[in-house]
Amino acid sequence: MIRFEHGRARGRADACLAHRPASCQTEHTGNTIRRAGMSITGQCHCGAIRYTAEGADEHHALCHCADCRRWSGAPMVGWIAFREEQVTITGTATVYSSSEHGRRAFCRDCGTGLFYRNAVVLPGIVDIQSGTLDSPQDRAPAAQIMCREKLPWLAEVETLPAFDTYPGVD
Incomplete structure (x- = not known):
């Protein structure tokens, strides 16, 4: 379980797991991290692999x-997790064994990272890189995890100059 105290998450952070079991919930506002009744769609950069959850x-x-x-x-990755039976994938992803039990899937045509599975730590769960959602603006993350490995300069990112487009491009 992840608990929020004064805006900081407290709880287990076992390995590289943006991946929490179904018992994961936030108590900051009393709402669970889960969102009922919604479906999502997404794809890789080239569109060869699409998914629905x-x-x-x-x-x-x-x-x-x-x-x-x-x-x-x-500098960080957004992961949105679903039960395996909730996810439908079209196209064939290439699977890479990133650790003893971790499997990362990506599009072999464009290289987009898409899915993470770990049958030992997260049985029945598929994590989807949330940056690949068709409407990522509609699904804000509810937590940050593995902050002990967070790049220190991320604390200052809001102080950097910001441009609406690439500088010099209209």
């Missing part, structure tokens, strides 16, 4: 672990 998610979190950073090439 129906019903309530198990959680949606930003993971700061080094393993997820290295896999994605990004």
Whole structure:
């Protein structure tokens, strides 16, 4: 269980797991991380792999672990988790064994990272990289995890100059 105290998550952070079991919930507002009655859709960059997930998610979190950073090439990765039976995938993803039990799936055509599974730690769960959602703006994460591995400069990211487009491009 993850508990929130003054905006900071407290709880187990077992390995690189933006991946929490179904018992994961936030008590900051008294709401569970799960969202009932919604479905999501998404795809890889080239569209060769599409997915749909129906019903309530198990959680949606930003993971700061080094393993997820290295896999994605990004300073953190958003993961939204569903029970395996809730997810329908079209297209064939390539699977990479990233650890003894961890399996990461990506599009072999465009390289987009899409799914994470770990049958030992997260039986029956498929984590979906939330940046691949068709409408990621509609599903805000409810937690940050593995913050002990968070890049220290992320604390200052809001102080950086911000541009609506690439500088010099209209």
